[in-house]
Amino acid sequence: MIQRIQSVFLLLVTALLTANIFIPVGSFLDSNGALYPFSPLNVNLPSAGLNYTPWGQLSLLVLAALVSFATIFLFKNRKLQIRMGIFNMLIMAGYYIVFLLFMLLTKGRTQASFQISFGLCLPLIAMILNFLAIRAIRKDEDKVRAADRIR
Structure with a gap:
């Protein structure tokens, strides 16, 4: 059942989160006008000694990518797949909170x-x-429940 649309969505989530580890999310501009990129892998700001x-941030991105990839293979247990998806949303929201705290x-x-x-x-x-x-997983679950009622 890996060819389902939700599996494609989850695979794209994994790819985006993995790419975000290596792509800079912003830059620090110090008083001298020098631009220092900031990515979840490295922060380098020599004027502050950072x-x-x-x-x-790195651990939350890796955890979210692993959870979304593992969720693809839980297609036999759709209720658990939905719970893992919601948990993954919370992890990604936590990433933004940690990012905001770190930046401030x-x-x-x-x-x-x-x-x-x-x-x-x-x-x-x-x-x-x-x-x-x-x-999409909820729609599949509803279809299965509807088919069970007909039997």
């Missing part, structure tokens, strides 16, 4: 401003695709 990996704390430590990049939109697109997958 050069590390934001593990909270970093801006508080430095005089750098932050510019948002396209990479920040990828988890939002993944959330929309995940919602569409949940909706």
